[in-house]
Amino acid sequence: MIIIKKNMKSKKSNDDFFKKVLKIVGKIPKGKVTTYGEIAQAIGLKSSARMVGWALNSAAGDDSLPCHRVINRNGELTGKRHFRTPELMRELLENEGIEFLGDKVNIKKHLWRPK
């Protein structure tokens, strides 16, 4: 009667987190981009932007998941290395109408915040 609480909670939390990340990323509209930090905050974790990347890494290869629209706060395509090819990420973004400033995305113009 007194036990089992801790164990259950821990397991549930981790799965729930993963689910939310995929859901939010999948909701990113075409022609928009968001950041790891924004997603992390939308989920409820204030400083766990790294976990967002971790979740995406586990889901890498899923064509239904526009992980190329997820970038860092600086507008840099930090996750390009985990794609099939480093250039693929930029190609996809440019194809959707995202503007680039040098090697970085014009995040100020295309930023989309999950609500």
Next chain:
DNA sequence: CCGCTGACCCTAG
């Protein structure tokens, strides 16, 4: 069990 690593972000000097 301990420690390192990671698709990040913030604060301080």
Next chain:
DNA sequence: ACTAGGGCCAGCG
């Protein structure tokens, strides 16, 4: 404007 360091949670050797 740039560099350095700490914090965060989860996975892996």
